[in-house]
Amino acid sequence: MYTSEFAYKKATSIAEAISLLQQHPDAKLLAGGHSLIPTMKLRLAAPSALIDISKVAELRGVRKEGNTLVIGAMTTYHELETSDLLRQYCPLIPQAVQHIGDPMVRAKGTIGGSLAHADPAADLPASMLALDAKIKIQGPGGTRVVDIDHFFTGMFSTAIGDGEILTEVHIPIGGSAHAPAPARRMAYAKFPHPASRYAVVGVAVVVDGNNVRAAVTGAGEHAMRLTKLEQALSGKPLTAENITAACQGLLPPDNLNHDLVASKEYRAHLVDVMAKRALMQAAGL
Numbered sequence: 001m002y003t004s005e006f007a008y009k010k011a012t013s014i015a016e017a018i019s020l021l022q023q024h025p026d027a028k029l030l031a032g033g034h035s036l037i038p039t040m041k042l043r044l045a046a047p048s049a050l051i052d053i054s055k056v057a058e059l060r061g062v063r064k065e066g067n068t069l070v071i072g073a074m075t076t077y078h079e080l081e082t083s084d085l086l087r088q089y090c091p092l093i094p095q096a097v098q099h100i101g102d103p104m105v106r107a108k109g110t111i112g113g114s115l116a117h118a119d120p121a122a123d124l125p126a127s128m129l130a131l132d133a134k135i136k137i138q139g140p141g142g143t144r145v146v147d148i149d150h151f152f153t154g155m156f157s158t159a160i161g162d163g164e165i166l167t168e169v170h171i172p173i174g175g176s177a178h179a180p181a182p183a184r185r186m187a188y189a190k191f192p193h194p195a196s197r198y199a200v201v202g203v204a205v206v207v208d209g210n211n212v213r214a215a216v217t218g219a220g221e222h223a224m225r226l227t228k229l230e231q232a233l234s235g236k237p238l239t240a241e242n243i244t245a246a247c248q249g250l251l252p253p254d255n256l257n258h259d260l261v262a263s264k265e266y267r268a269h270l271v272d273v274m275a276k277r278a279l280m281q282a283a284g285l
């Protein structure tokens with residue numbers, strides 16, 4: 001199918017993109033286009049204008065600022081996968097993006113597009129929750145930073161307001177300017193949809209000493225923390241016995257997604273299995 005007609009605008013800076021959004025209130029930002037264009041072709045979205053932010057240089061790249069990694073919204077999956085900084089300080093992200101789609105999707109899709117789109121089966125949201133990311137958002141009213149725990153507000157719905165742009169993702173890596181970041185262990189385990197490769201269920205875990213942060217995607221209307229798992233393992237060594245005992249009945253099936261691929265009950269089972277796989281991998285077991 002063809003999209004409906006739309007005007008095409010190209011922004012060269014964040015300020016210009018915000019100004020264009022004010023001039024075209026029902027416009028959509030165009031990042032990698034790998035969710036937006038299919039949605040438009042299916043006529044599920046018909047914006048009057050697209051504002052292309054792919055050439056906004058200030059939205060691109062990964063850098064380290066003190067004990068935080070700063071990732072520009074337009075950084076592609078391929079750039080995340082091959083980033084030396086991420087491989088060194090945050091290997092969860094390169095690992096998770098390897099699971100996304102195919103090489104074409106990874107060449108064009110962006111971290112900002114993925115998080116702003118908030119597909120309930122997208123891979124990166126679970127990793128962002130496990131990593132305790134902060135999301136920087138800019139708009140006509142200025143700049144604000146939203147904790148990832150408050151960013152996803154529903155299915156395909158986030159804390160980004162009208163006229164605003166997700167500009168950066170901040171990942172705390174621990175340590176300080178004078179002390180090295182402590183070694184954290186992290187892993188992502190995914191059960192992919194057999195056709196689309198999206199996550200039927202994907203679990204990301206970050207282990208910091210005896211503390212675990214864990215999150216799941218694909219199970220509910222948006223990615224969410226696995227607090228029962230976090231509490232069950234808090235202060236305990238990551239042994240196979242402790243992991244196995246903790247990864248049972250993590251989410252009640254009642255409110256989980258169900259479709260042709262997986263029932264609620266099967267998804268609940270997959271959450272336990274993927275959580276155990278991710279933790280075993282993070283623990284080196």
Ligand SMILES: Cc1cc2nc3c(=O)[nH]c(=O)nc-3n(C[C@H](O)[C@H](O)[C@H](O)COP(=O)(O)OP(=O)(O)OC[C@H]3O[C@@H](n4cnc5c(N)ncnc54)[C@H](O)[C@@H]3O)c2cc1C
Pocket residue numbers: 028029030031032033034035036037038073074099100101102105108109110111112113114116117119121122123124160164165166167196197198199
């Ligand atoms: C064949 C195929 C397979 C795929 N498989 C997977 C998979 O396995 N796992 C997975 O996670 N994803 C998968 N995807 C989706 C892919 O990851 C998308 O690229 C991603 O969801 C959206 O990123 P994008 O840069 O393409 O955003 P776009 O499609 O350009 O934009 C998506 C939405 O976000 C908005 N937006 C974009 N950037 C910003 C910003 N900076 N600030 C505010 N709003 C913004 C847009 O206006 C639009 O509404 C797949 C896609 C395809 C086509």
